[in-house]
Structures are given as structure tokens and as C-alpha cells.
Amino acid sequence: MADLDAFRADVRDWLEANCPEEMRQPIQDEEDVVWGGKTFNFTEPQKLWLDRMAEKGWTVPEWPVEYGGGGLDKAHAKVLREEMRKIGARAPVQSFGIWMLGPALLKYGTHEQKLEHLPKIARGEIRWAQGYSEPNAGSDLAALMTKCEDKGDHYLVNGQKIWTSYADKADWIFVLVRTDFQAPKHEGISFILVDMDQPGVTTKPIKLISGKSPFCETFFDDARAEKHNLVGELNKGWTVAKYLLTHEREMIGGMGSGAMRPMGDVAVQQIGLNEQGMLADPILRADVVRAEIDGLAFMSTMERVADEAKAGQGVGANSSMLKYYGTELNKRRMELMMDSAGSSGLEWDADEDVARMWLRSKGNSIEGGTSEVQLNIIAKRILELPSA
């Protein structure tokens, strides 16, 4: 305990001295989010904050020091997060490299692969995209057909991925490819890392109902991949893919809680209180309070599931429960945001952009495995109900 207290004091002093004032302001829009990568336009404070945090290994506090992390255990990392939250410090960088590829490489990568890729993720130098879904492999992801052929000293990749987040801004992509077309569908898949800076890889943004294009189609046309960038064993990529998916689910599910303003506060600001000090729309008030209570129960569940995992009592498939509930909850919140905002929420390109957030949230229960797929997983893995 004394050790943690001393660490807390050190962290507090260091953050106070090193976190630029601009990086303590609440995030207003997408521009304020630092994704890193070769082509990212950093503001000066963003770059300063990233470099200082990366120097300490605190962009990825729990990764080993030799791979660019801070080498902290869970308890120390929690202290760091708490102290950052206290001063409103923004994440110095967020990325699919940190959330998804990093954990997968730490578990399945070779020492050389970790040394090559992890430090660049930690320093925000390389931005990664995720090449999973295909036009004919959505919920049925294992039906993917992107072809990967052994050409002796390298692999050749041909095919198309879809829903690749920010692929047009990414530097590298981790891709699920088919390396055996004869084997059963789950047993012919491999997990490979591809440099996007080559003529064989092209991207095309997809415009969504929100009017924005966070996703792309990504085309592989005789794209080259190096042999040492195959992660895990050949044809055993599904294992890596599933492990990474649990991290993705936790990340998307977590969006239902986090640092968002309580829904009640938003509603009060938008529509005000009546003479009795109650939200002026009584039916909306009932919906808002139920959503807040469910939010509290959801956050308590995230905490409990994490603590149970730490104590070795966890149910692994609970990531599906969190993904399902968190995303459905977030969609409810966004509906309530729109209800509260009234006509101001209906303006396109308004300052607050509620409408775009509302529309974007509809994808939460589709991406990373639909709600229905999560319910299938819960039924099968947790409730152990039989398959048809």
C-alpha cells in the first residue's frame, strides 16, 4: 500500500509538471482525438504530451518495458488512470494498435515481432487498421475468402476487406486471410501483418448515414506480405482472431459508459426543470433515470467482471455480455440525447453534432459482432444451450 501511495504522489507530481494545459480540456470533437501514425497532423501540445508519455511507457502502461510499455502491474496502472482522470488528462494516443493488435501480439507474437511492432504503437508512430470483415463475411466472419499464397520468400495477398476503420489514414493493417481453401472454414485462416504503403493495397472510404466515413473498403491486389509477419501458426489464425475480438468487444462495449456526461445532466441542460424541480418532460424523465440506473449497473458490472478475472473467477464469454449490453445501452443514450435536444438535435452540422453521434451509434451493435451474434455466444458458451 505504501508503495502505491508513493507511486501516486510521484504520478501526480509528474502529471502536474508534464501534462500540457491544452491536454486537460474535455474532448470536443474528432479533431481532438490523437490516433497517431505517419500522416497524423499533431498540434504542438498533442505531440509534446504523446512524446512525454511515450518516454515513460505510459501510453501503454501495462506493456513490458522492452516493448515500449511502462511495465506496471494492474494496481499501479489503475493509479495512473485515476490520477489522469483527476486532472482531466486526455489519452495521449488511442489506436487499434493499442486496443487490439498489441494484446494479440503480446500473447501470440514472437519476440522479434513484438520488438518490431509494439514500440511503434506505443510511441504513436504507426497507425493500424483491422482487416476482418469481407463483403460476404460479416456475422459469419470465418467465411472469409481473401487469398494468401506462399511465394517462397514472401506471401501474396488478393481479395477485399470491408468496414476497415480509418484504413485510408492507416499505415499498416492486420489481416485475416485464407491460407487453405480445402480445410474446414475455421482451420484454413491465418493472421498476417501487411504494410499498406505499397501499390497492391488501396482504400476507398464508405459514406455512412451519419455523413461521415470512418470505415473503408480495402483492396488487396497482389499485395506483398513478409513471411516473418505471419502471427501465430499458419492456418491457426482463427485462434488469434478470436482473442483479438474479445478485446474489440470490451472496447466497443466500454463505450456505453466511460467518461460521458450523465444523461440526466444533459437532459436538464436541454429542456430544464419544472416548478417542482423535476425534468420538464415527465415521460422523458422516466426514460432518462432508467438509462442512468442501467448505466450504473453496467459500469458496476464492468468493474466486477474485471475484478473477477483478476481473482481467477471470471467467465470468459462475459465479454459478449458486456458488448451486447454496453452497445444497446449506448444506443438508448443516443436516442435520449436526440429526445432531449429537440429541434436543435435535428440540425445538420450543428456545433454539438448530436445527430451524427446518434446515427453513428447505430453501428455499435453491428460492428465487432452484432448483438444477435453476442446473444448466440452467451447462449452457447455461458448458458450451454444446445445447437440446432
Place this chain on the structure above:
Amino acid sequence: MAMVLNEEAGMLKDAARGYLSTSAPVSQLRKLRDSGSEDGFDRKTWADMAEMGWTSVLVPEAHGGVEMGHVAAGVIAEEMGRTLTASPYISTAIMGATALSRFGSDGQKSEWLPRIAAGEAITALAADEGRKHNPSSVAVSAERSGNGFKLNGRKTFVAEGHVADMLIVSARTGGSENEAEGITLFLVPRDAAGVTVERKDTVDSRHAADIVLDNVEVTADAVLGEVDNGLGALEAVLDAGRAGLSAEMSGSAQQCLDSTVGYLKERKQFGQIIGTFQALQHRAAHLYSEVELGKSIVLKALQTLDAAPDHAAMMVSAAKAKLGQVAQLAAREGVQMHGGMGMTDEFDIGFYMKRVRVAEALYGDANYHADKFARMRKY
């Protein structure tokens, strides 16, 4: 605080499950109902619970208790919810013990706490007067008389009122009917002159009572806490009970889920196990998610009661509101997925539906607590 049970609470949970599932399962409640038991619970089981120390988890060591806290009390209540074991546990070991240990005078503590810990005294909270829970709406009057008070009026839906040795009665010593000020709590022996107990059968095969107070004379020593300023203490006692009921409902919801999933794995229709049907799988999986959220918010509320009892009201209301909904969903889904069998008295699932309806209503239903939560959040 980590959201897992410590070793001590974990052992208590195992012990409670072991005892209740063998010695006080749902068949016990069925038997009590069918035999027309006037107590509505089994005295031998209650004595066993005291023997095992369950009635003393909230009693301070100085008064013969083990002082394990609300998480431990909740663990026991949750297991009782699984087996629907009827007992005065929540009214006495949780609410009675909380009332006396937190607000009792030294004399009151030494008179009642050792007896609660030993399972020798049953207490009941007589707070409500109308159909809907509203602790600040008090018409029962307590007029000063000599060096004491004279109580008059009627209390309704008093859980365990029919078997209580001592009633904790909220009465008005000042202010008007709906005012927060002017409420005082009194410890009234049930055998005091002028106390009439009208036992009622409730839908859950248990009992409650209306209590009529007709010129009941008590001394000044009967006041629990402060005169005119009893609402805070009343709310604290209620919150302990609400958290206990939430834990009970969490156990009932888990049991509904378990038996429903069990049924889905056995029952065949169209030549198939019905658990293979996706329409049912998704209902069960959604219910699982809700039950898990319920478990978490209950643990959070119990931990908050232990760590910061004066700041637990919001978390307790969140838990009572959430579990009121989750447990009723579990019972409704349970009956539906048991099909026709779910409608029969022979299957246990109906007993759960009836008990959670009562537990949900007691000390504020889900709507009451959602509203209270919103008020505390200032909207």
C-alpha cells in the same frame, strides 16, 4: 474495493446455499402454505439460522454479534431468495439490528441486540400507512402524555408484524401529515396495551399485518433516536432493508434463470430440445445479461452500506429499482419459457413470480426508487 466476495463472505455463501437447499427449499414454503401456517415461516429453520450466526451478522461484537456487515447479510438474503425461504431475516437481522445498533440508546441496545443475535426476538418495521410506500407520509400520532407518549392510528403491510415481539413504529410528534420534520421512531412491544395485530395472507404465501394503535402508552425510553427528527434514521433502516430485499431478489432472479435454462435443455417439441431454438436462446441470453447487471448493482449497494452508510441512499435506490425490474423480468420470462407447466401450481416458478412481486413492492417499488434516484440527482 474489489467487487468480489472476500474469503469469509465466500464461505458464508457456500454454507448458506448448502443449508437452505437441503433444509429449507421451496418445498418448505409449499408445506407452510398448504398447512395454513399462522407464522408463515418455520421456527426450527429460524433457530438453525441463529445457531449458524446468521442473525448476528449486523450486531456489534459488544452485544453478542459477529459484525460482518451488509455484504455478508446480503449474501444470506440472496441465498434465501434462491430457495424462497420464508423467515423474519430481513425485518429482524437486517432492519432491526441496523435500527438498534445505529440509533439505539445503550439501554435499548443491551435490551434488544443480544436477543436479535440469538434469534430470540423478532422485530418488524411499521412505517407505511397507505397503499404505496411513502415514509414521510405519517398520520399515526404520538402525543406527549405524562413523561411519555400516547400512540394512535393504523399502520399497513407490516412485514412480519404478525410474529414480531417488538415493533419499530414511525409516528408524528409534530408537523403536518406529509412533512419530513416531526417524525419520531418508537420501540413498541407488541403485547403493549392497545396494540391490535390484524394478520393478512399475502400473494407470496407469506403474511403481513395491519397494526392498530389505540391509545398505546409508551415511556420516553421508547423513543429510538431523536424526537421530531426520526426520518433520517427511518430512511437508514429502510435502506438496509431495501438492499437486503434487492439481494433476495437477485437470488430469486438467478434461480428463475437457472431453472428456466434447465427446462430449455430438457423439454422437447417438434422433435427437438426447445433450447436449440434461437427465439428462446436470445430471450435466455438477454435475461442472463440483466441478471448479471442486477448482481453487480446489489453488490455495489451492499459495499457502499458497509463503507459509507450515510452516503448509500442513491446506490441503494438504484439497486432496488434495478432488481425490482430484473427479478420480475426473470419470473415472467421463466413462466413464459416453462410454457403451460409454468402456469401450474406444481412447478416452483410461480412461487418466484409471487414472491418477487411482494419483494419489489416492499419499501418502495421500482418506480418509487427510480423517482427517488432522479430527485437525488436533482432532476
